[in-house]
Amino acid sequence: MALSEIRFHTPKNLAEALEVLGELKEARIVAGGTDLYVDIKQGLIEARDIISLHKIEELKGIEKKDKKIRIGAMVTAQDIISSSIISQNITALADAAQSVASYQIRSMATIGGNLSSAVPSADLPPVLITAEATVELRCTESSREVSLSEFFRGPRETVCKTEELLTFIFVPFPPPNTGISYQKFALREANALAVASVASRLTLKDGKIDRAAIVLGAVGPTPVEALKTSEFLSGKEPSYSLFKEASLMAKEEGKPISDIRGSVWYRKELIQILTVRALNLALFRAQGKSKRME
Ligand SMILES: Cc1cc2nc3c(=O)[nH]c(=O)nc-3n(C[C@H](O)[C@H](O)[C@H](O)COP(=O)(O)OP(=O)(O)OC[C@H]3O[C@@H](n4cnc5c(N)ncnc54)[C@H](O)[C@@H]3O)c2cc1C
Numbered sequence: 657m658a659l660s661e662i663r664f665h666t667p668k669n670l671a672e673a674l675e676v677l678g679e680l681k682e683a684r685i686v687a688g689g690t691d692l693y694v695d696i697k698q699g700l701i702e703a704r705d706i707i708s709l710h711k712i713e714e715l716k717g718i719e720k721k722d723k724k725i726r727i728g729a730m731v732t733a734q735d736i737i738s739s740s741i742i743s744q745n746i747t748a749l750a751d752a753a754q755s756v757a758s759y760q761i762r763s764m765a766t767i768g769g770n771l772s773s774a775v776p777s778a779d780l781p782p783v784l785i786t787a788e789a790t791v792e793l794r795c796t797e798s799s800r801e802v803s804l805s806e807f808f809r810g811p812r813e814t815v816c817k818t819e820e821l822l823t824f825i826f827v828p829f830p831p832p833n834t835g836i837s838y839q840k841f842a843l844r845e846a847n848a849l850a851v852a853s854v855a856s857r858l859t860l861k862d863g864k865i866d867r868a869a870i871v872l873g874a875v876g877p878t879p880v881e882a883l884k885t886s887e888f889l890s891g892k893e894p895s896y897s898l899f900k901e902a903s904l905m906a907k908e909e910g911k912p913i914s915d916i917r918g919s920v921w922y923r924k925e926l927i928q929i930l931t932v933r934a935l936n937l938a939l940f941r942a943q944g945k946s947k948r949m950e
Pocket of ligand 1: 684685686687688689690691692693694709729755756757758761764765766767768769770771772773777778779780816820821822823847848849850
């Protein structure tokens with residue numbers, strides 16, 4: 657179906673959007689359109705009705721709420737980069753947003769769209785999973801909060817039902833002495849999806865790693881939580897040799913495929929390198945130091 661034949665609906669607030677979505681069961685939601693319109697143009701998906709969220713102001717803010725950061729689904733990658741709440745509390749999310757595409761795409765691409773597209777190479781999910789983010793999924797009658805680590809079911813598949821909207825993302829403030837980082841490798845500087853990416857989080861206590869989390873991107877059908885590697889790091893004193901050892905484990909936890917952007921071998925090598933870099937940066941941030949560890 658041509659774009660000109662599609663019926664557009666532009667609800668002015670969240671309640672109206674949920675109502676329209678409840679009535680038009682087969683409708684597609686559009687946020688920034690940087691994924692959806694490409695898919696329609698390429699004939700990958702059909703849409704008779706499209707509900708645009710662009711007029712819904714309630715979904716556009718980033719604010720502190722109940723010991724968490726609440727991010728509206730319509731917040732763009734560029735909004736994340738400019739937010740002082742994000743840069744002061746979870747810099748890695750701004751790093752991930754900065755690595756998305758190009759300025760033009762970042763100005764349209766929303767966090768809600770990035771998560772809902774469920775593309776394995778997407779940049780925002782790995783950091784948000786390490787940060788233990790949750791998402792609110794709302795329909796006319798009810799709302800539920802789902803951990804982001806349980807949100808993705810497969811490539812382009814999530815637990816969000818057709819009558820539900822992803823409304824907000826909640827990110828708990830990281831505890832003291834915590835550092836989170838994101839490292840991505842792509843084939844070009846701009847407009848390139850990750851060949852592989854790694855997000856890591858370290859919380860230090862008495863000079864040791866109290867808790868660690870590592871999430872790998874673009875090396876599985878969904879973001880991969882490298883649980884064995886994270887467990888291996890916990891309770892140990894951080895050092896370059898420890899991070900090297902951890903990176904060899906992380907490499908084995910990814911389940912990449914070979915495609916146009918890279919082979920299985922290449923992606924595994926990347927995971928090893930990016931894990932060391934991500935852990936170094938997370939440690940640097942956890943220590944609040946201005947110098948990186950040698
Ligand atoms: C040239 C180019 C380069 C790109 N580079 C990158 C990159 O480097 N990194 C990266 O991560 N991505 C990249 N992308 C992909 C894309 O820009 C992002 O995934 C973007 O964040 C999608 O957001 P959107 O608002 O445009 O989503 P849309 O296209 O509007 O929607 C995407 C999907 O999510 C659904 N959806 C949107 N919002 C909601 C909601 N609130 N509730 C439920 N469902 C919803 C839509 O129905 C649709 O299925 C690139 C895209 C292009 C075209």
